[in-house]
Amino acid sequence: MKLSLQIDNADQSRHELELPVIPLTDSKVYRNEGHMDVGFGKGHFQQLNLGGIYIFWGDFNIAQNLRIKGTTDMTSVGMSFHLKGDLKGKMGGLGDDILVRANEQMLCYTPVTSSTYDFLGNQTYSTFDVNFSLAYFEQLVIRYPDLLTDFYEKVIKQEPIMLGGGNMPITPEMRMIIHELMHQPKDRTLRRIFVEAKVLELLALQVELSQNRNTSTIKTKTIINSSQDLRKIHEAKDILLARADNPPTIYELAKMVGTNDFKLKKGFKEVFNNTVFGFLLDFKMEKARKLLRYTNKTTAEIAHLLGYSHPGHFTNAFKKKFGVTPSALRRA
Numbered sequence: 010m011k012l013s014l015q016i017d018n019a020d021q022s023r024h025e026l027e028l029p030v031i032p033l034t035d036s037k038v039y040r041n042e043g044h045m046d047v048g049f050g051k052g053h054f055q056q057l058n059l060g061g062i063y064i065f066w067g068d069f070n071i072a073q074n075l076r077i078k079g080t081t082d083m084t085s086v087g088m089s090f091h092l093k094g095d096l097k098g099k100m101g102g103l104g105d106d107i108l109v110r111a112n113e114q115m116l117c118y119t120p121v122t123s124s125t126y127d128f129l130g131n132q133t134y135s136t137f138d139v140n141f142s143l144a145y146f147e148q149l150v151i152r153y154p155d156l157l158t159d160f161y162e163k164v165i166k167q168e169p170i171m172l173g174g175g176n177m178p179i180t181p182e183m184r185m186i187i188h189e190l191m192h193q194p195k196d197r198t199l200r201r202i203f204v205e206a207k208v209l210e211l212l213a214l215q216v217e218l219s220q221n222r223n224t225s226t227i228k229t230k231t232i233i234n235s236s237q238d239l240r241k242i243h244e245a246k247d248i249l250l251a252r253a254d255n256p257p258t259i260y261e262l263a264k265m266v267g268t269n270d271f272k273l274k275k276g277f278k279e280v281f282n283n284t285v286f287g288f289l290l291d292f293k294m295e296k297a298r299k300l301l302r303y304t305n306k307t308t309a310e311i312a313h314l315l316g317y318s319h320p321g322h323f324t325n326a327f328k329k330k331f332g333v334t335p336s337a338l339r340r341a
Contacts, residue, residue, distance in 0.1 A: 061145025
C-alpha cells in the first residue's frame with residue numbers, strides 16, 4: 010500500500026510512504042520505521058504490516074500552517090486514533106468538512122482514496138492508524154456476522170460511512186491497547202497473534218462505544234464551547250495521569266488548569282464520557298492488568314505503584330472492574 014502526501018506552500022511538496030502488500034496467508038509481521046526532516050517540519054513514524062492489516066503511528070512537529078492532501082493506491086476500512094493536536098479537513102466521499110480533535114477516534118470507509126487536512130503550525134501531532142484491506146475486513150464480517158453487518162453493507166455498495174456517525178472519544182482502555190501495540194513482543198513467533206488480537210480488541214471497543222452512543226437518548230447542554238475550554242480539559246487529563254499514584258483533588262486540579270471544579274467535572278464527562286476519577290480508575294486498572302500480564306511484580310508492588318495504601322483496596326477495585334482478582338487473572 011502506497012501513501013502519497015502533497016503539501017501546499019512547502020519547498021519539498023511531495024512525499025511517499027510505502028508498505029508492501031502481504032498475502033493473508035503470510036504469518037509474518039513486517040515492521041519498519043523512519044524519520045522525516047523537511048522544510049515544513051519533522052517527525053518519526055513506525056509501520057507494521059501483516060496480511061490485510063496496515064498499522065501506522067508517529068509524532069510530527071509542524072512548523073507552519075499547511076494543507077496536506079493524502080492519496081493511497083487502495084481503498085480500505087480505517088481506524089484512526091488522534092492522540093495529539095487538532096486539525097480540520099475533508100475526507101473523500103464523507104461530504105462536509107470535519108474537525109478532528111485530540112483524544113478522538115473514528116472507524117470509517119470511503120471509496121475515494123484521497124483526503125485533505127489543514128494543519129496549524131507550531132503544533133505537535135500524534136496519530137495511530139489501522140487500515141484493513143477489504144479482503145481482510147470481509148473475512149472479519151464472515152467470522153463475526155453480528156458485529157458490523159450494517160457497516161459492511163455500505164462497504165459492499167461502495168458508499169462512505171463513519172461508525173457512530175462521527176468522531177468518538179478515545180477511552181483509557183483504547184490507550185492501553187495502543188501502547189501495547191507500540192511495544193509488541195520481540196518474539197517473532199508471538200507477534201502476529203498478539204498484534205491481530207489487540208487490533209480486534211480495539212475494533213470491539215469502537216463498536217461498543219458506537220452502540221452506546223446510538224442507544225443514548227439523553228441530550229445535555231454542552232459546557233465545552235471553545236478550543237480554550239477543550240485545552241484545559243485535556244491539560245487536566247494529562248496532569249491526572251501523570252500523578253495517577255497521588256492525584257490532586259478536583260478543586261486543586263481545576264485551579265491548576267485555570268477553571269472551576271463545576272466546569273471541570275461537567276467538561277470531563279462531556280469530553281471523555283466519564284467522571285474525573287472514573288477516568289483515572291479505568292486508567293489505573295488497565296495499567297494494573299498490563300503489569301499483571303507482562304511483569305513479575307507482586308500484587309502488593311502493583312498496588313503501591315498505583316497509589317493504594319493497602320493491597321486489599323487494590324484487589325477489591327480490580328475485582329469490581331474486571332470480575333476477577335489480580336491473582337486469578339495472573340493464573341489464567
